Amino acid sequence: MTSFAFDANIIIDALLDREPAIVELERATAGGARAWVSRMAWIEVLSKGDGPAVHAAQDYLANFQIDELDAEIAARAATLRRERPRLRTPDAVILASAQVRGRILVTRNTKDFPAEMPGIRVPYTL
Template identity: 65%
Template sequence: MSGFSFDTNILIDALAGHEPAAAEIRRAVAFGSRAWISRMVWIEVLSKGTPAELKMAERLLSGFAIDEIDAEIGARAAALRRERSRLRAADAIILASALVRGRVLVSRNVKDFPANMPGIRVPYIL
């Protein structure tokens, strides 16, 4: 795996001041790699909030590189949904983005991304 990709819930937790989320982002950067998010995470984070909250979210998101949703990620997301019928499209895109680019997905969504699944890191549970 080459780097870390973050799920929406970790970023929302960091924005809410949850220190383990912020520490996980710092850990990834200290590891020497760029922190990444899927364009789907970007959409989810910026889909709700007051103007002040959105400004803070935009500041946080500016520190991440973004994996755009291309044909390869789309095809992998579709395959993931065929394999796991309960996986929502957004979660399939987020997982596919990490898998296709060879990154570890950092998430606390153990329902859709079990901790024992290869390529998944669950740093904490709320």
């Protein structure tokens, strides 16, 4: 079974009740699969909004497994930054987390994660 890691933009869209994000999360978790999020994307999600929105995001994120930043992910993120100097560190960590753990990164950020890049899924754009 393929596992999926979600970028912050998809999770934020789901929190805003955007149907394409909700449909994508349901598709990825069909059959009992768990959705994953990197600690970096988790931080990005929780950095938006205020009191009630943050509490709602925390409750929502409790449904995800978290890929913690470790030495292997950090080393891969550093390599990605050397290979693609315009890639910001948070995005490098998010991509590295998915790559190191063998997950498909689900995102709508085609600027940093082109849809044709292996291991990337862009289910919709806004």
